[in-house]
Amino acid sequence: xxxxxxxxxxxxxTYKILLNAQEKTIERLKTDNNPVSVDQFCRQQxxxxxxxxTNHSSYSHSTGHGVGLRIHEFPKISFTSTDVLLLNQVVTIxxxxxxxxxxxxxxxxxxxxxxxxxxxxxxxFSKKLLIISNY
Numbered sequence: 001x002x003x004x005x006x007x008x009x010x011x012x013x014t015y016k017i018l019l020n021a022q023e024k025t026i027e028r029l030k031t032d033n034n035p036v037s038v039d040q041f042c043r044q045q046x047x048x049x050x051x052x053x054t055n056h057s058s059y060s061h062s063t064g065h066g067v068g069l070r071i072h073e074f075p076k077i078s079f080t081s082t083d084v085l086l087l088n089q090v091v092t093i094x095x096x097x098x099x100x101x102x103x104x105x106x107x108x109x110x111x112x113x114x115x116x117x118x119x120x121x122x123x124x125f126s127k128k129l130l131i132i133s134n135y
Contacts, residue, residue: 001015001019001105001107001127001128001129001130002130002131002132003129003130003131003132004132005132005133006131006133007129007131011103011105012129014049014097014105015105015129017046017049017097018046018095018096018097018105018106018107019107019127020045021042021045021046021095022042022093022094022095022107022109024041024042024045025038025041025042025045025063025093025095026093026109026111026119026121027119028041028042029085029091029093029111029113029119030116030117030118030119031116031117032085033084033085033086034084034085035064035075035076035077035078035081035083035084035085036078036079036080036081038063038064038077038085039062039063039064039077039078039079039081040079042063042093042095043059043063043079043095045095046059046095046097059095059096059097059098061094061096062076062077062078062081063077063078063093063094063095064077064091064092064093064094065077065091065092066089066090066091067090067091067092067110068090075089075091077091077092077093085113086113087113087114087115087116088112088113088114089112089113090110090111090112090113090122091110091111091113092108092109092110092111093108093109093111094106094107094108094109095107107127108123109121109122109123110122110123111123
């Protein structure tokens with residue numbers, strides 16, 4: 001995550017909460033092939049800290065989607081999905097937190113769903129906070 005300028009303590013805390021929710025949701029893919037429940041699980045990780053996470057107009061994007069020949073493909077990992085997560089699918093997990101008219105953040109990883117109980121995170125970008133304060 002890159003911050004330009006000095007992040008507030010609220011921003012840093014939000015990043016930690018969001019990262020934790022995203023990591024737990026990726027782990028959830030090991031045992032859950034229902035995109036609706038994966039989406040709900042991710043949102044529940046945020047609701048204990050942010051009531052906006054259950055307000056679909058504020059957190060309007062899906063938690064993730066399939067990746068293939070195009071960047072946005074099925075399965076859709078959202079509260080409206082009718083899809084099923086299958087072995088050997090590549091999906092994103094990308095929850096976000098948005099503070100109206102102030103700022104927002106999203107963390108995204110691309111994940112391969114392997115055999116039951118196995119996943120592989122394909123994204124190798126560091127999750128360490130990078131603060132560029134002399135901008």
